[in-house]
Amino acid sequence: MKKLLLISLLLLTALSMAACGGSDHEPFSPEQPETSEQPEGNESTPNTPISGGNGHYLVLYASRTNNTERVARRIQTTLDCDILAVEPQVPYEDDYNAMLERSQEELAAIRQGNYPAIKTMLENFDNYDIIFIGYPIWYGSMATPMQTFLHEHAAKLAGKRIALFATSGSSGISTSVSEARSLCPDATIIDRTLLLTSSTLSQMENRITEWLNGIGAEREEPETPDTSSLNVNITAGNRTITATMEDNAAARDFLSRLPLEITLNDYNNTTEKIFYPDPALTTEGVTWGCTPAPGDITIYAPWGNVAIFCKSWSHSRDLIKIGRIDGNGIEVLSVAGDISVKIERR
């Protein structure tokens, strides 16, 4: 009964707003529960987007009862991109009536230029080609936390492309599109938007695919390293040297283990820098025997360690050459003591 009364109250308010707000504000029948549900995966730090693919797209969303969050997550998994929830500083009341009252107060305050506090802040949007902004429609408008977010990040969003999506009981999205345009006048708001109402939310998957195709947003593919390359980078501190691996089975096995972050132990007064791959590298079918010169990357087969020679040494038939540090790069490793390095494909 109490719920019925509250729904009627909300319906009345929306109807009265629709009357003065134009065709965009149709009546709606909210179906959300009176208490907000805890969104899944909400344990992430608010200001760091959860990482997806190559960082081309970011999905930002505000959601109180998960409708918009579900849409946001679907966009995120379709594109395999970054995502972040925009959250109010003070969580919305569980009491539905109190929440409605507060949202109306916040919308009125925004009209006076006072934006309710949020706890989400981003340093920059530098890497993103498109920023997806999602929110519920509240009394015909963009939900207040997202209005605050756009207001606070307007300068950083200048020059960026923004794609808007929203959920509502039945109201249209056009008022909130105008709000986004005036909040971020220097951003490009993509004309094609996505609205899912209570009667179309079930078609979410198709509608999202159609929309993303329409705005040319394609799934991000992780950058795959060139696995045919024999070139590697070795980074020690702030210096990176390059090496070229041999085209043999042991070197290929080594390349397949990259990237590696390891400590090279000093051996025999900086004659060699060594480490023990675990398991040992395959030596099947490779040529044994080498007279090491500075920069040679070898395996000492009896022990199974990799040895990078900093100085020349006598011939050993137990050494297997698997690569060579290019140019004079070995100087970077020819320092006393152990040295931490990162070795990765190039």
Ligand SMILES: Cc1cc2nc3c(=O)[nH]c(=O)nc-3n(C[C@H](O)[C@H](O)[C@H](O)COP(=O)(O)O)c2cc1C
């Ligand atoms: C404060 C408030 C105001 C709302 N105003 C409208 C409205 O004007 N028009 C409408 O169609 N739906 C309205 N709704 C319904 C929501 O837009 C809809 O349920 C939305 O999907 C909720 O998204 P969320 O689950 O991400 O919070 C309102 C809901 C609330 C809580």
